[in-house]
Amino acid sequence: MRVTNSMMxxxxxxxxxxxxxxxxxxxxxxxxxxxxxxxxxxxVAVINTLRYSSTIMEAEEYLxxxxxxxxxxxxxxxALGNITDxxxxxxxxxxxxxxGTNSEASREAIAKEVRQMAxxxxxxxxxxxxxxxxxxxxxxxxxxxxxxxxTGNDRVMELEIGAGVKIPVNSVxxxxxxxxxxxxxxxxxLLNGIADHLDSGDTSALEKDLxxxxxxxxxxxxxxxxxxxxxxxxxxxxxxxxxxxxxYTELLSKNQDADMAEVIMDLKMQENVYRASLxxxxxxxxxxxxxxxx
Numbered sequence: 001m002r003v004t005n006s007m008m009x010x011x012x013x014x015x016x017x018x019x020x021x022x023x024x025x026x027x028x029x030x031x032x033x034x035x036x037x038x039x040x041x042x043x044v045a046v047i048n049t050l051r052y053s054s055t056i057m058e059a060e061e062y063l064x065x066x067x068x069x070x071x072x073x074x075x076x077x078x079a080l081g082n083i084t085d086x087x088x089x090x091x092x093x094x095x096x097x098x099x100g101t102n103s104e105a106s107r108e109a110i111a112k113e114v115r116q117m118a119x120x121x122x123x124x125x126x127x128x129x130x131x132x133x134x135x136x137x138x139x140x141x142x143x144x145x146x147x148x149x150x151t152g153n154d155r156v157m158e159l160e161i162g163a164g165v166k167i168p169v170n171s172v173x174x175x176x177x178x179x180x181x182x183x184x185x186x187x188x189x190l191l192n193g194i195a196d197h198l199d200s201g202d203t204s205a206l207e208k209d210l211x212x213x214x215x216x217x218x219x220x221x222x223x224x225x226x227x228x229x230x231x232x233x234x235x236x237x238x239x240x241x242x243x244x245x246x247x248y249t250e251l252l253s254k255n256q257d258a259d260m261a262e263v264i265m266d267l268k269m270q271e272n273v274y275r276a277s278l279x280x281x282x283x284x285x286x287x288x289x290x291x292x293x294x
Contacts, residue, residue: 012280012281015277016277019270019273020274022270022273023267023270023271023274026266026267026270027267029263036049036256045255045256048251048255049255049256052248052249052251052252053252055244056245056248056249058163059241059242059244059245059248062161062162062237063238063242063245065159065160066161066237066238066241067238068159069159069161069169069234070231070235071129072134072169073169073227073231073234074231075127075129076127076129076134076135076171076227077224077227077228080171080220080224080227081224083121083220086117086121086124087187087216087217087220088217089117090114090117090194090213091214091217094194094209094210094213096110097110097111097194097197097198098203098207098210100203104201108199111195111198112195114194114195114198117191118187118188118191121177121187121188121191122147122188125177125178126143126144126145133152134171135152135170135171135173135177136151136152136153137153137154137155137157137170137172137174138153138155138156138157138170139151139152139153140157140170144177145178150174150177150178152174154172154174154175155172156168156170156172157169157170161234161237162241165237167230168230169230171227173223176216176219185212187216190209190216193205193209194209194213197209
């Protein structure tokens with residue numbers, strides 16, 4: 001087969017185009033820092049990239065929910081801590097009121113303080129985290145305690161902290177705060193009852209109230225322990241998700257990020273190849289037989 005100048009030029013143009021595309025590939029990798037720009041570059045790597053990115057996004061979504069739940073529970077624990085302080089003070093005042101040496105004026109002063117604590121219980125019952133009422137059950141948008149009734153419910157509010165993993169985040173304490181049953185009065189009724197018994201000097205009723213105060217204190221401490229256990233579980237799940245996010249971020253980086261040192265070496269090598277192809281092209285039209293027949 002006879003090789004002509006036209007064939008040589010065509011082949012040169014094709015080879016130059018190939019070398020230029022390869023040079024562009026390395027330049028893009030160096031500029032973007034990524035070795036995959038489109039699915040055709042590496043279909044398997046693209047699939048892995050999508051899978052890793054999806055896992056990272058899922059972990060970040062759950063981590064955001066866990067942060068929200070921890071803040072919600074910490075708000076609940078703080079409110080229960082205030083209730084604990086009130087119950088301890090109520091215990092002290094009830095014991096003080098049982099002292100037979102108290103004058104009527106002293107008992108009235110103690111009763112006024114107990115009523116103030118009852119009002120504060122109502123405020124704490126309406127504690128909010130952001131716009132959510134922490135003791136309202138699932139009806140978090142409305143204040144559960146109106147001053148004369150309890151409008152919250154006793155439903156558990158669950159939060160998904162992992163695929164198929166849910167945890168209750170609210171404390172169901174409607175009857176703890178407000179219950180008109182004389183045998184199991186809510187804390188609001190109990191404190192007002194103590195104040196009434198102090199005003200009337202009913203020591204036998206105060207002795208019963210003292211036992212009820214201790215029961216409510218035990219209930220409050222028990223609920224605080226449950227809240228603390230929930231926070232601990234959330235922190236364990238948070239640590240697991242953060243580890244997952246870190247591991248998959250590393251895998252994603254290895255899968256799609258370019259090795260800059262290697263890219264620079266390949267780019268310099270390809271530049272030399274392209275320069276060599278240009279130099280070869282400059283010598284493509286060699287002297288022919290016609291040049292010697294002139």
